[in-house]
Amino acid sequence: MAPLDTAAAGLTVTPLAHALGAEIVGVDINQAPSADLVAAIRSAWNRHHVIVFRGQQFEAAGMLRFAQAFGALDDHAATPFYRLEEYPQLLQITNRQIGGKPSETRNTGRNWHSDYSYTDHPAAASMLFCVERPPVGGDTMFCNMVRAYEELSPPLRAFLDGLDVVYDVGLTAGINERDPAKTAEVRRLNPPIAHPAVRVHPDSGLRALYVSERSSHFHGMTAAESRPLIDHLCAHATRPENVYRHVWRPGDLVCWDNRTTMHVALADFDQTKPRHMLRATLLGEKSGFVVG
Ligand code: OGA
Ligand code: MN
Numbered sequence: 421m422a423p424l425d426t427a428a429a430g431l432t433v434t435p436l437a438h439a440l441g442a443e444i445v446g447v448d449i450n451q452a453p454s455a456d457l458v459a460a461i462r463s464a465w466n467r468h469h470v471i472v473f474r475g476q477q478f479e480a481a482g483m484l485r486f487a488q489a490f491g492a493l494d495d496h497a498a499t500p501f502y503r504l505e506e507y508p509q510l511l512q513i514t515n516r517q518i519g520g521k522p523s524e525t526r527n528t529g530r531n532w533h534s535d536y537s538y539t540d541h542p543a544a545a546s547m548l549f550c551v552e553r554p555p556v557g558g559d560t561m562f563c564n565m566v567r568a569y570e571e572l573s574p575p576l577r578a579f580l581d582g583l584d585v586v587y588d589v590g591l592t593a594g595i596n597e598r599d600p601a602k603t604a605e606v607r608r609l610n611p612p613i614a615h616p617a618v619r620v621h622p623d624s625g626l627r628a629l630y631v632s633e634r635s636s637h638f639h640g641m642t643a644a645e646s647r648p649l650i651d652h653l654c655a656h657a658t659r660p661e662n663v664y665r666h667v668w669r670p671g672d673l674v675c676w677d678n679r680t681t682m683h684v685a686l687a688d689f690d691q692t693k694p695r696h697m698l699r700a701t702l703l704g705e706k707s708g709f710v711v712g
Contacts, residue, residue, distance in 0.1 A: 429460035435468065440564040440681060441664030442468035449473060449673055450482030458489045465545075466624045469680045470562045470664055473673040478551050478698070480507050483673070487547050487700035494701040498539045498609055501525075501602055504698070513548065513685075513697040524602065526695070529685035530593035531633040532563070532658055534678040535701060538589040538610045538634060542619075543678040544704040552696040553668040557689030561658075561665045565628040566680050568657035569618060572629070577618075580629070584614040584639040585650075586711055591634040613708040614639040621679050622705070628680045629657060639711060657682060678704065 426433050432445040444464060447457070465471050484507060487493055493509040502518060502525045504510040512518065515526035535543035548560075569577065589595065589610045595603055617638065619630040631653045637646035666674055676683060689695065 426460045426464055429457050431457075431460055431464070433464045433468070436470075436472065436666075437664035439567055439662045439664060440469040440562060441472065441666070442470070443472045443474065445474075447473055449476050449486040450479050452485060453489050462490065462623070465675065465677060466621070469564055469566070470666075470674065470676045472666065473675075474669065475671050476549070476673050477671070478549055480504065480510055480698075483547070483549055483698070483700060484509055486673075487702065491544060491702040494536070494541070494543065494703045496701065498536060498541075499606055500609075509700055511699045511701070513699055515691055515695050524598045526691065527594045527597075527687070529560075529683065530687060531591075532654055532682045532684045533592075533632045533634050534565075534630065534682050536678070536704070537615065537630075537632060538587040538592075538613060540613060540708050540710070541706055542615060542704045542708075543701045545675060545677050545679075545702040547673060547675045547700045547702075549698045550668040550670055550672045550674075550696075551698065552670060552694045554689040554693035554695050557686065558695045559665055559667050559686045559688060560674070560683055561663050561686065562676055562681050562683045563658050563662045563664075564680065565619075565630065565657060565682060566621075566626045567662055568653070569627055569629040572656070580617045580631075583617040583641075584709075585617040585631050585635045586612050586614045586637050586639055587632075587634050587708075588612045588636040589634070591636060593633075611710050612636065614711050615708040619679050621677070626680060629653060630679075631657075632682055658684075 430446045434443045495508040502512045513525045637643045
């Protein structure tokens with residue numbers, strides 16, 4: 421697939437790191453995007469895996485229309501808390517109080533993961549809008565799972581090509597410190613599920629490693645056999661040279677492809693300071709088989 425001419429669509433695409441990530445200038449997300457604009461953005465997105473739009477205004481309907489131009493949206497029924505009441509397709513990732521209590525999404529994403537890997541419809545992509553951020557920190561890091569896969573030795577790639585890996589929502593960092601009733605519901609909705617350890621991107625055909633810190637074991641292998649390999653693959657994938665670190669500004673919309681990247685939300689900030697974000701999630705294909 422030849423990359424489209426992003427310049428012809430009026431876009432400037434500037435890489436933000438060697439491994440992945442690019443800033444796109446020339447888009448107002450609250451204007452209905454033309455088919456050509458969507459195609460040009462998609463082309464840059466498939467190439468850079470994480471794309472960043474800065475200086476945007478938050479408008480729920482505008483963000484949803486923009487997100488929907490790239491595919492059907494998830495209504496977040498797998499984690500049915502902290503959605504916007506009017507717009508269940510927008511999930512609040514926030515340390516604001518919600519319903520008189522600090523939101524439990526304040527600690528979302530504290531280990532390396534791909535969104536909704538523990539469901540039967542792992543997310544295709546996510547778009548996160550920053551409304552408010554602390555004075556310093558609260559950064560998010562992303563790594564390139566296509567490079568991670570390509571940089572493995574051929575025998576290890578061949579071994580992983582034939583494996584399924586089990587995802588367990590219980591391996592979400594900090595889940596045991598959350599409200600037991602909500603946690604029980606999320607576990608009930610999302611029993612451990614096996615997905616291919618190598619995910620093939622439906623547009624680009626690129627093969628990407630699909631193993632994370634939320635993986636418990638390889639299906640058919642013991643935990644003892646699996647653990648060192650999962651740990652090795654996570655360490656390999658998240659080497660600093662394979663990472664882009666995003667320092668947020670209010671008005672940023674960061675979009676990541678969950679099929680070709682992992683991310684982690686850093687707790688590198690003062691939690692008494694506000695951090696407020698909204699996420700739209702693009703539905704991925706049905707995948708996997710429940711193992712327990
Ligand atoms: C997410 C997530 C990252 C962040 O929304 O999927 O992991 O930095 N959050 O809040
Ligand atoms: Mn996430």
